[in-house]
Amino acid sequence: MAGPLPSPATGRALLAWYDVHRRDLPWRAAPGEVSDPYRVWLSEIMLQQTTVAAVRSYYAAFLDRWPRVNDLAAAEDGEVMAAWAGLGYYARARNLLACARVVAVSGFPATREGLRALPGVGDYTSAAIAAIAFGEPAVVVDGNVERVVARLTRLARPPKAARRAVEAAVEAMLPADRPGDFAQAMMDLGATICTPKSPACAICPLLHDCAAARHGEAAAYPVKAPKKARAVWRGAMFVPVRPDGTVLVRRRPERGMLGGMVEVFGSPWAAEIGDAADHAPFAAAWTAAGSITHTFTHADLTVDVFRADVAAETAAPAGGWWADPAAAGLPTVMKKAVTRALAMAEG
Ligand code: SF4
Numbered sequence: 001m002a003g004p005l006p007s008p009a010t011g012r013a014l015l016a017w018y019d020v021h022r023r024d025l026p027w028r029a030a031p032g033e034v035s036d037p038y039r040v041w042l043s044e045i046m047l048q049q050t051t052v053a054a055v056r057s058y059y060a061a062f063l064d065r066w067p068r069v070n071d072l073a074a075a076e077d078g079e080v081m082a083a084w085a086g087l088g089y090y091a092r093a094r095n096l097l098a099c100a101r102v103v104a105v106s107g108f109p110a111t112r113e114g115l116r117a118l119p120g121v122g123d124y125t126s127a128a129i130a131a132i133a134f135g136e137p138a139v140v141v142d143g144n145v146e147r148v149v150a151r152l153t154r155l156a157r158p159p160k161a162a163r164r165a166v167e168a169a170v171e172a173m174l175p176a177d178r179p180g181d182f183a184q185a186m187m188d189l190g191a192t193i194c195t196p197k198s199p200a201c202a203i204c205p206l207l208h209d210c211a212a213a214r215h216g217e218a219a220a221y222p223v224k225a226p227k228k229a230r231a232v233w234r235g236a237m238f239v240p241v242r243p244d245g246t247v248l249v250r251r252r253p254e255r256g257m258l259g260g261m262v263e264v265f266g267s268p269w270a271a272e273i274g275d276a277a278d279h280a281p282f283a284a285a286w287t288a289a290g291s292i293t294h295t296f297t298h299a300d301l302t303v304d305v306f307r308a309d310v311a312a313e314t315a316a317p318a319g320g321w322w323a324d325p326a327a328a329g330l331p332t333v334m335k336k337a338v339t340r341a342l343a344m345a346e347g
Contacts, residue, residue, distance in 0.1 A: 006152050010209040011173035011182060017205035018185035023192070025052065026059055028184065035180065037108040037133040038069045044125045045096055049089055052191075058087050072097070073104035095120025110134045132180035139170045140183040144190025150222035151194060151212040158225040194218075231299035236276035237266035237334075239341035240284060240310045246322040247338055248281060249330070257296070261331045264338060265320065269301055276304055281317050284308035289344040294333040301333065307341040 019031070027043035029035040042062060046055040061083060066072035072080070077097060084093035098119040109115050112130035116123070130136035146159035149169045159166050175182055193200050201213045212218045240248045247264065254260045257269075267279035280286060286306040294301045316322055325338045 004153070004211070005172045006149075006169055006209055007172060008175065010152070010206055011175045013205050013209065014173070014185045014189060015175060015178060015181060018181060018188060021188070021192075022184065023052075023188050026056065026063075035133045037129060038103075039063070040129050040133040041069075041099075041108070041121075041125075042096075044128050045092055045099075045120060046087065048092060048125070050087060054087065058084070069100050069108075070104045073100040092120060108133070110136075112136055112138045128183060131183040135180060137174055137176050137179040138183075139167045139174065140186070141166055141170060142187065142190075144194075145170060145186045147196060147222055148186060148190050148194045148206075151199065151218050152206060152210050154211040154215065154217070154221060155223065157223060159222050161225065228298065232271065233269040233299050233301045234271070234273050235267050235269040235301060235303040236273060236279050236306065237264050237303050237337040238280045238286065238306045238308070239264050239289070239338055240281065240308045240314065241341065242310055242314060242322060243312050245324065247325050247328075247341075248316055248320050249323045249325075249328050249334075250320045258331050258333075261334075262323070262329050263331070263334050265317075266303070266337075269299075269303075276306070280306070281320065282314075284310055287344070289341045292333075292336040292340050294336060303333070303337055305337045305340045307344050 022028075022031075025043075027039045043055065043059055046059055046062075062072070065083065066075060075097070077094075080097050081090065081093055084090065084096075087093075099121065102118060108129075109117070110130075111134070112126045115121050115129050116126035118126075121129070124140065124142050127138040127140040128142075130138040131140050141163075146166055149155065149166045150159050153165070153169050155162055155165060157165075170186075173182070189204070189206070193204050194206075197219070199213075199218045201207055201210070201218055204210070204213070207213055210218070212221045238248075249262050249264055252258050252261050252263050265279070265281040267273040267276065273279070277286070286308045289305040289307045291302055291304045294303070325335075325342070330338060
């Protein structure tokens with residue numbers, strides 16, 4: 001961390017701003033009122049990967065139909081899934097129902113640790129509910145908080161790689177008597193003032209405590225994680241060709257890259273594949289047909305292609321079959337290999 005740790009005074013300045021500028025959100029308790037854990041929980045689950053604007057109408061509809069957690073717990077699965085339709089990430093709806101049914105029996109746990117054990121409630125959500133609904137001084141860190149802290153402290157590393165430093169900064173600001181308001185104030189500041197692209201430093205309540213703003217570098221933070229270097233893979237593919245033009249193929253395993261697709265026989269794709277001949281489907285007069293390249297999202301693949309002309313009665317080894325390459329449903333990289341092998345004979 002390049003800047004000093006924020007102080008409790010920073011936290012108090014944030015709360016003073018929040019008392020005047022807080023967003024009026026339907027799931028928020030009015031100032032001075034106690035938050036309802038059901039409303040906080042429902043809104044936090046809906047807000048995962050979803051914007052406030054998209055959540056509003058769904059939240060209202062759910063609350064209208066299932067005003068208490070016991071009502072939701074008693075709902076049919078299909079009803080809840082249908083009401084969730086359009087909000088996306090449907091695992092959330094399944095977890096929502098599973099969680100409601102646990103809570104209907106034993107009530108909402110009042111601690112972060114207890115909340116964390118509920119279906120669909122992760123680190124962030126458990127901290128947020130514990131702070132907002134139960135007043136636990138939990139450190140709540142989401143993307144907004146990471147961004148604000150990275151700027152306040154000129155955090156030299158990407159926030160995800162400096163989790164402890166981010167938490168320490170939040171802890172240093174956290175007012176023990178108003179942890180829920182503080183968590184919501186950080187969210188509001190990140191959403192309305194300290195925004196990702198154009199932070200409005202001139203009207204920010206934390207301007208005088210902010211190391212990045214002081215250096216005129218607000219937009220340079222948070223520091224981005226370096227892009228991962230692309231992997232470089234090699235491979236070998238073998239294309240035996242029968243007189244009728246059919247080639248030998250097999251199906252890839254269901255899991256992994258090109259899962260379940262048809263492929264020609266060959267080596268795994270890796271930085272090193274050793275002797276290509278070790279990956280041939282059977283002994284034959286294999287001839288090098290050149291190489292092809294293919295670009296995947298995270299890797300560049302170069303494949304040496306081998307061809308052998310084999311007799312019509314050549315049997316397919318276990319897991320393989322002979323197929324017309326034009327009708328075999330080969331993915332692009334396999335088509336390239338077969339095309340190269342077949343072009344060799346013509347050339
Ligand atoms: S002064 Fe600017 S960079 Fe710093 S917290 Fe406020 S909006 Fe963000």
